[in-house]
Amino acid sequence: MNAPVHHQTLVTPEKPKALAAGQFKVTARDVDVFYGDKHAIRKLSIDIPDRAVSAFIGPSGCGKSTFLRCINRMNDTIPTCRVTGDIKVDKNDIYDPKIDVVQLRAKVGMVFQKPNPFPKSIYENVAYGPRIHGLAASKTELDEIVEKSLRKAGLWEEVKDRLQHPGTGLSGGQQQRLCIARAIAVNPEVILMDEPCSALDPIATARIEELIDELRQNYCIVIVTHSMQQAARVSQLTAFFHLGTLVEYGDTDEMFTAPQEKRTQDYITGRFG
Amino acid sequence: MFVWTVLLIVLMAAIAYWAGRTRAAGLVTAGGPRLHSLPSYHGLFTAAGAMIGGLALAIAGALAFGGQSVATPVAAVVGAGIGAAPLYAKSSLDFRARNNFERIVLVLLICCSGVAILTTIGIVFSVLFETLVFFRSVSPIEFLFGTHWSPTGTPPSFGLIPLLAGTLLITVIAILVAGPLGLLSAIYMAEYASPHLRSVLKPILEILAGIPTVVLGFFAALTVAPLIRGSGEAMGFSVASESALAAGLVMGMMIVPLISSLSDDIINAVPQSLRDGSYAMGATKSETIKKVVLPAALPGIVSAFMLAISRAVGETMIVVMAAGLAANLTANPLAAVTTITVQIATLLVGDQEFDSPKTLSAFALGFVLFFFTLVLNYIALRIVQKYREQYD
Missing domain, CATH: 1.10.3720.10 (MetI-like)
Known part of the structure; x- marks a missing residue:
C-alpha cells in the first residue's frame, strides 16, 4: 500500500535504501506553487520517509524553501501564494478545506533560518505550544514537558538554572536549539528546518547537526540547506531542486558520489549555483 | 530699514561667495598643485564670514542708533566686509576651507538645538519663579492640599x-x-x-x-x-x-x-x-x-x-x-x-x-x-x- 507512484527521478534499478526501508510520512504529487504570476514550483512529486533526514539542496530561488513551507502550510500567510496538486501527511490531504491548519502545524513543526525565540523567558518559550494546545493538565506536567523538550534539544544542562531568563539573551546557537525544543514540545511527527544553521558559527552548527542526527530516531526531518557538506553529513536522502523542479532525489551517499543527472553533478561539484 | 539690512547682508554674502570662489579658482595653475578644497568651499567659507560679521554689526548698529536709523544697513555692509576680508585673504592652495566651513555648520547646528533647550529651561524657570512669588502670599500647604x-x-x-x-x-x-x-x-x-x-x-x-x-x-x-x-x-x-x-x-x-x-x-x-x-x-x-x-x-x-x-x-x-x-x-x-x-x-x-x-x-x-x-x-x-x- 505504500508503493511509491513512479516518479522520473525514482526510476533507478534498485530503490534507494532509505526509501525502501521507511514508511512514507509526506507524499506530494504534481504540486505547483505560484506567487502571483511567478511559477515557483512546477509539477513536483516526492515521497519523504519517516524517521530519516531528507535534505533539500539547490541554488537560491529554486523553490526548496517554498516547498518546505507548503508542508505545514506556512505559505498561507503569504496572500499571493497559490498551491495546487496533492500534498499528504500520513495520507491526509493537508490542503483539504476540512483540515484544521492549527492541527496540521502542531503535527508538522518548523524551525526557521534565523533563530526567532519569543520575547519571553526560556521556560515560557518551550511552554508556549503545550499551553495553547492544552497538552499539560498541571504545572508539574508542564514542567516535565519543558524539561524533556529542552533535554531532547540538548539545551537542558546549559539553561536549567536560568529558565526564567529571557530566551533572547541566549547565544545564537542556543537560541536555535531553544527553537527546536519549542518545536518538539508539542510532539510533532515531522520537523521542517529552513536553513537552521545559516546564522550560526561552525561550532554551534556542529552541535545542531548532532542534534538533528539524534532526533532522526523519532521524527521525520526535512532540512533545507545551502551547504552541501551539511546535507552529506546529516541526511540520508537528498533532493536537488533547480528552477522550481525536483531534478533528482535519492540516497545521499549515491547523490554525492554518483548523481544520475548532469545538472546535479554540476551543482554539487560547484560548477554553478 | 529692517528689510534693507537683511537684503544687504544677503547681497554681501553672495558677493563674498563669488569673490572667495573666484580667488580660489584663480590660484590653480595648469599642471600645478591642486586645491585642497573645491573653490565653492572657499566661497562658502567667505560668505559665512560675511553673514556673521554683517549680522553682528547690524545688531550692534541697531542697538546704538535705533533700528530705523540709516546707520543699521550701513553697519551691516561694513560688518560683512570686515567679516569676509580676513577669510578671503586666507584662501591658499592648501587652506582647508572644506573642513573649516563644516566646523561653522556644526556650530550653527549646536546653536539651533541650544535655542530649543534654553527656551525650555527659560520657561520652566520663569514659571518656577512666579510660582515662588505666589507662594509668598499663599502657603504651599494650602495650595497643594486645600480642598476649596x-x-x-x-x-x-x-x-x-x-x-x-x-x-x-x-x-x-x-x-x-x-x-x-x-x-x-x-x-x-x-x-x-x-x-x-x-x-x-x-x-x-x-x-x-x-x-x-x-x-x-x-x-x-x-x-x-x-x-x-x-x-x-x-x-x-x-x-x-x-x-x-x-x-x-x-x-x-x-x-x-x-x-x-x-x-x-x-x-x-x-x-x-x-x-x-x-x-x-x-x-x-x-x-x-x-x-x-x-x-x-x-x-x-x-x-x-x-x-x-x-x-x-x-x-x-x-x-x-x-x-x-x-x-x-x-x-x-x-x-x-x-x-x-x-x-x-x-x-x-x-x-x-x-x-x-x-x-x-x-x-x-x-x-x-x-x-x-x-x-x-x-x-x-x-x-x-x-x-x-x-x-x-
Whole structure:
C-alpha cells in the first residue's frame, strides 16, 4: 500500500535504501506553487520517509524553501501564494478545506533560518505550544514537558538554572536549539528546518547537526540547506531542486558520489549555483 | 530699514561667495598643485564670514542708533566686509576651507538645538519663579492640599485638590474611552485589515486627529452634553448640563487616533519572524496576537498611552467648553468639574494685574501641570527601558 507512484527521478534499478526501508510520512504529487504570476514550483512529486533526514539542496530561488513551507502550510500567510496538486501527511490531504491548519502545524513543526525565540523567558518559550494546545493538565506536567523538550534539544544542562531568563539573551546557537525544543514540545511527527544553521558559527552548527542526527530516531526531518557538506553529513536522502523542479532525489551517499543527472553533478561539484 | 539690512547682508554674502570662489579658482595653475578644497568651499567659507560679521554689526548698529536709523544697513555692509576680508585673504592652495566651513555648520547646528533647550529651561524657570512669588502670599500647604478653589471669592481660596481631581476624572474617562478603542482598532488595522483597507482606514483616523480641538469642544458642549443629559435624565439620573462625562468622552475621541496610529506602527514593527514562529507552533491568529505580538509591542504601546495621557491632561479647549468652571470635588462623572487648564485659561482671560495672587496662581497651576506631565513622561520612559532590556 505504500508503493511509491513512479516518479522520473525514482526510476533507478534498485530503490534507494532509505526509501525502501521507511514508511512514507509526506507524499506530494504534481504540486505547483505560484506567487502571483511567478511559477515557483512546477509539477513536483516526492515521497519523504519517516524517521530519516531528507535534505533539500539547490541554488537560491529554486523553490526548496517554498516547498518546505507548503508542508505545514506556512505559505498561507503569504496572500499571493497559490498551491495546487496533492500534498499528504500520513495520507491526509493537508490542503483539504476540512483540515484544521492549527492541527496540521502542531503535527508538522518548523524551525526557521534565523533563530526567532519569543520575547519571553526560556521556560515560557518551550511552554508556549503545550499551553495553547492544552497538552499539560498541571504545572508539574508542564514542567516535565519543558524539561524533556529542552533535554531532547540538548539545551537542558546549559539553561536549567536560568529558565526564567529571557530566551533572547541566549547565544545564537542556543537560541536555535531553544527553537527546536519549542518545536518538539508539542510532539510533532515531522520537523521542517529552513536553513537552521545559516546564522550560526561552525561550532554551534556542529552541535545542531548532532542534534538533528539524534532526533532522526523519532521524527521525520526535512532540512533545507545551502551547504552541501551539511546535507552529506546529516541526511540520508537528498533532493536537488533547480528552477522550481525536483531534478533528482535519492540516497545521499549515491547523490554525492554518483548523481544520475548532469545538472546535479554540476551543482554539487560547484560548477554553478 | 529692517528689510534693507537683511537684503544687504544677503547681497554681501553672495558677493563674498563669488569673490572667495573666484580667488580660489584663480590660484590653480595648469599642471600645478591642486586645491585642497573645491573653490565653492572657499566661497562658502567667505560668505559665512560675511553673514556673521554683517549680522553682528547690524545688531550692534541697531542697538546704538535705533533700528530705523540709516546707520543699521550701513553697519551691516561694513560688518560683512570686515567679516569676509580676513577669510578671503586666507584662501591658499592648501587652506582647508572644506573642513573649516563644516566646523561653522556644526556650530550653527549646536546653536539651533541650544535655542530649543534654553527656551525650555527659560520657561520652566520663569514659571518656577512666579510660582515662588505666589507662594509668598499663599502657603504651599494650602495650595497643594486645600480642598476649596475660588480665586475670586472674598477671601480668595486656592486649594488645588478639586482641580486635580477634575483633571484626573476627565483624563481617566478619556483613557477609558480611547484606550480600548484605539488599541483594538490598531490591532485590527495592523493584523487583520487587508493592505488596501488599511490604506483607507488609517488616513481617516488621522483626519480625526486633525480636527481642531475648539471644534471638538463645541461639539462636546452643544451635541454630546445635551445628549448625555437627556438620556441620563430619561434613566432617572441627575446630570449637570456641563458634565465631566461629556468632556471626557469627546477628549477620548480626540486621543483615539493618537493611540491607534502609534500602536499600529508599533505592532507593525514586531518582526514577522515572531509571528511565523507562533503560527508554526499551531497557534491561531488571535493567540499569536495575544501571546506574542502584544507582549513584544507592550513597551511601545505603554508609551503611546502615556503620550495620550499627557495630551489629555494638557488639553484645554474641550474642557473649557464642555466641563464647566465649577470646582467641585467629586468622583461623579455626571457632575460638572473643572480642570487645571480651564482655570489657567479663565484666570488669564481679560485685564490682569500681574502681582495679584489670582494671576500668579496660574503660574503655580502651570507648574503643577508641567510637573504632572514630566512625571508621566518619566514613567513612560522607564517602562520602555525596562522592557526593552528584556525583549530586544
